[in-house]
Amino acid sequence: MNYRTFGRTGWEISEIGYGMWGLADWTGSERSQIEKALDVAVERGCNFFDTAWGYGSGLSEQILGDLLKRNSAKTLYAATKIPPKNRIWPSKSDFKLDDVFPADYIVEYTEKSLQNLGVDTIDLMQFHVWEDAWAERDDWQEAITKLTQDGKVRAWGISVNRWEPDNCLNTLQTGLIDAVQVIYNIFDQNPEDNLFPLCKKLNLGVIARVPFDEGTLTGTFTKETTFPANDWRSTYFVPENLNSSVDHADALRPLIPAGMTMPEMALRFILSNPDVHTTIPGMRQLRNVEANTAVSDGSGLSPEVLHELKGHRWDRTPTEWSQ
Helix, strand or coil: EEEEECCCCCCCCCCCCCCCCCCCCCCCHHHHHHHHHHHHHHHHHCEEEEECCCCCCCCCHHHHHHHHHCCCCCCCCCEEEECCCCCCCCCCCCCHHHHHCHHHHHHHHHHHHHHHCCCCEEEEEEEECCCHHHCCHHHHHHHHHHHCCCCCCEEEEEEEECCCCCCCCCHHHHCCCCEEEEEEECCCCCHHHCCHHHHHCCCCCCEEECCCCCHHHHHHCCCCCCCCHHHHHHHCHHHHHHHHHHHHHCCHHCHHHHCCCCCHHHHHHCCCCCCCEEECCCCCCHHHHHHHHHCCCCCCCCHHHHHHCCCCCCCCCCCCCCC
């Protein structure tokens, strides 16, 4: 595993992190299976784990807390998120801060996460949605400053809404935010335009989420793929989105280097960008952990392949189904 310095925090974090969305609905033998996958990730050098209270109403945080206890002798970084008070993901431009992140609520959910994780201090606490119109509001600024001063949180971050990488730029310039989590992959390259240069200038940590475009970049979807009703992707991959996504993924197949899979190419594309410090694929299966962590071997894609992949940028804007 290779490590990158996480902006001004100075933390050396694994370039392949662990996205813990989707783990909270596992029980019984499935719970032991995911615990094994997490333990193997640690054994293979993964030290950055991203969760949220919203993943199972704190259950995913508790799973991470158990992992931290099992590996108390190791330096592992726990990142979590405060859910929007109105429980609407993503936020909308007309949402009021008082309805999403009032100051007392920020404190309340920081305390909940501390309890779920079983720690005295959270390494990285992130806002799970954000609107840049809230940048200059004193209430959230004062709340997070006090939580930091009280030793409850080491660093603060923003998880940017889907396909809105610029919807945080003014907030970053307040000096109170240490990291940004943003969708970045072969298709979603627009963070390179404004967000990444600003993060580099301010020395902020960058977390690339959704490396496989919600599964499209695994290369396993077809236009006939369906999802269970309780899988959120059943409303995300409406025919309009699924058909276009499959077409975009199929167009990549001729570019996959010999001996490489599409998921591996997708991860190597992200890691080729030094502005990214870690990417956080979801890994529910042990085989996913083994395959994804193996990508952190120092080998990149050729300049020719990278150049070709740059041409597959796909700029999208939020819709009623994009969540």
